[in-house]
Amino acid sequence: MNASNPDLQNLWVCQGHGGLISKGYFYGQDPLSYTTPSVLAQLSLSSLCSILFQYFLTPLGESAFVSLLLVGFILGPTLWGSSAFLTSVYSMKSIQTSSTFAFFGCIFYIFLIGIKMDLGMVKRTGRKPVVIGILTFLFPITLNLIVAAILSGRGGLDPVLHKSIWHVAVFQAVTSFHVIVCLMADLKLVNSELGQLAISSSMISGMCSWGMVIVILIITELQRKPFWIIFCPLSVVLLVFYVLRPLMIRMIRKTPEGKQVKEGYILSIFIMVLGTAFLSEVLGHHVIFGATALGIAVPHGPPLGTALENKIESFVSAILLPSYFVLSVSHVDLLSIHYETVFVISIFGFTSFIGKVLGGMLPALFFKVPPVEALSLGLVMSCQGISDVLLIQHGHLTFLVDRQMYSMMVINMLLVSGTFTPVIKFLYDPSRDYKVSNKRTIQHTSLNMEFRILAGIYHQDSTPCMIRLLEISSPAAKTPMCCYIVHLVQLVGSLSPLFMLYEKESNGNAIVNLFTSISPFASIHEEICRLALQKRTSMVIIPFHMQWRLHGIEDIAEARAVNRHILAKAPCSVGILVDRGTLSASKNHLVYKIGIIFVHGRDDREALAYGLRMAKHARVSLTVIHLIDPAEEKVESLDMDLDDDILAEFKAASAGKKSHSYRSESVKDSIELITMIRSVQNSFDLILVGRYHRSFSPIFAGLTEWNEFPELGFLGDVLTSSDSLCRVSVLVVQQQVFKAEDRMNSAKNLLEDSAETVEIIFESTKGWKDIDVSKHRMPPY
Secondary structure, three states, rough: HHHHHHHHHHOOOOOOOOOOOOOOOHHHHHHHOHHHHHHHHHHHHHHHHHHHHHHHHHHHHOHHHHHHHHHHHHOOHHHHHHHHHHHOOOOOOHHHHHHHHHHHHHHHHHHHHHOOOOOOOHHHHOHHHHHHHHHHHHHHHHHHHHHHHHHHOOOOOOOOHHHHHHHHHHHHHHHOOOHHHHHHHOOOOOOHHHHHHHHHHHHHHHHHHHHHHHHHHOOOOOOOOOHHHOOOHHHHHHHHHHHHHHHHHHHHHOOOOOOOOOOHHHHHHHHEEEEHHHHHHOOOOOOOOHHHHHHHHHOOOOHHHHHHHHHHHHHHHHHHHHHHHHHHHHOHHHHHHHHHHHHHHHHHHHHHHHHHHHHHHHHHHHHHOOOHHHHHHHHHHHHHOHHHHHHHEEEHHHHOOHHHHHHHHHHHHHHHHHHHHHHHHHHOHHHHHHHHEEEOOOOOOOOOOEEEEEEEEEOOOHHHHHHHHHHHOOOOOOOEEEEEEEEEEEOOOOOEEEEEEEEEEOOEEEEEEEEEEEEEEOHHHHHHHHHHHHOOOEEEEEEOOOEEEOOEEEEEEHHHHHHEEEEHHHHOOOEEEOOOOOHHHOOOOOOOEEEEEEOOOOOHHHHHHHHHHOOOOOOEEEEEEEEEEEOOOOOOOOHHHHHHHHHHHHHHHHOOOOEEEEEEEEOOOOOHHHHHHHHOOOOOOOOEOOOOOOOOOOHOHHHHHHOOHHHHHHHHHHHHHHOOOOEEEEEEEOOOOOOHHHHHHOOOOOOOOOOOOOOOOOHHOOOOOOHHHHHHOOOOO
């Protein structure tokens, strides 16, 4: 392991030639003394430790960078010294090969981050991020240079430290876009206002910081190299942006809309990455210079950026990158650090931290950003990451800093990022803004008031049923309705989410606003909740993650996590629509048959309140089935009084109308409950049920143990589970709650998938119409 120490690179070491591949222990050979098994063991061990650390530290609010640094400390000689096992795994014989693998992963990782960089994002967010970015660059560098001038004028400073003090001041003050965007992704704040502001600001400060670093390195190298060699990397930039980028744009144009990029195009771009990295190294700059430039030049988003990310991100991030951190931290030697070095590096670390916090916080306060959010922004801008490791490692390899300084700066990174990342997560929680004091429910919205509803779709096949549901919500002159339709699109190949108003239509009784949200599914619920809060909607309706198609059931796995987050955080009532096609298929019927299974509780009351609105539609036949538990029939409570009130309201509204009916059924246990449900479940086009019911009630006994979809509640799960014989659409309703987490089961398994971009068109002059959405796809963005 110590062979990775640059101080030993000029030594000649004589070793026996063991070969590349071992025959195995059964042939009397030690596999770890051979290069290939040793490198495989290193990659496997570092990857496994990285996964374990992230599994335990991510819930505590730590970023992936902190986990990777800790893996480096755990597997390196820093803690274990000359451990027999680690010395055999990280042998001198294999260290050069494993270092190549590590830098190979680093090259592709930085390339991926460059793909996700959208310079147009700064233009869209205005002058606020420009001011914050410039001040975040100026404050720390100014403070550090002042401290460096004071310390360099002091007598008695170690000569090596005195020589490197200006470089240390600059290295500690830089800010990088790569660091901030990865941190926001780890904290799932990319969609938040803080995340967007931090990412935009980091682009400005990062360009200033790295421009300054490049100028300093050029001035330093001019003392040893000819002038023309230093400026040769400009040819790399010209090659990337004026030769390779046009080729990539041509690849996109040759890719048919909606089709995947050809495998040959992907392979050619991989060759471009390796070629530009090689050219950068040949011309005397860091190997990642060309890869970074090429990543920025790649058109982000689909189809090309998305395809490249899908191909290599998992392998690079999970397998190769941890090995790079192990080898980087192996340079750290805690025992070699002197008190004077600790003092000087700590001073620079503290002043740069204060400068970044003030540089982010003060202009944010000037722009009327709330104080807590402004402080969080300052802390975000002060965090460090992989770009900083690459920078100081380059300084170490080029003898700008020695091993003591390098070791202390790595430890400083770990302390700052490890301490303040959880603080940021604690201080800034976007979901706190969604907790409103007033009631935004259908039940508490007067029938004479405008009914505002937000509907989301993941796939074009959900559109007909959603349209039909909005139609039977009975928009009329006396009961106007405003609909906000949001198409939820998975963001891949970029970290710049978009939320845009696509179209607005009105037919007098209903106003329809069409939006497209292109965001990571891990945080796209923030867009939905924010829009519901701003538009003061009474309900959010989202499709169930399992979609019934002609060819079978399609599971949009990550949509389940999105639905759970919306249930937990929405500032209004929420409905999950299980679409089996019966509602949209009933378009030629004279009557829409709607059934409501009413038991007790506020969710059932919300479902019935929605049914009351539907009942005003001339073509809706509403049936309310009231399930009565004899054990609770004689128990008086405020909740039961409220149930009786809304049931009485329905009876009064449906009096004399043959299309509406009410009936009560007595059920004693879960067996009778399921039997009753099965007897009526296929008698309607749509069934409405409440999500939450008291689990201690005898009629739900046993259902808690077999709940396949907890987000649907007991009745919704009975109607939707894999063994259900129900063939009709179901709407599961949850009334607005102020502490939604109390009624949400743990959403630990957040899976990922993608959604297809769809444009929805409404012909408002003729009312709601069925649309073939396959003919109206949005152009690639």
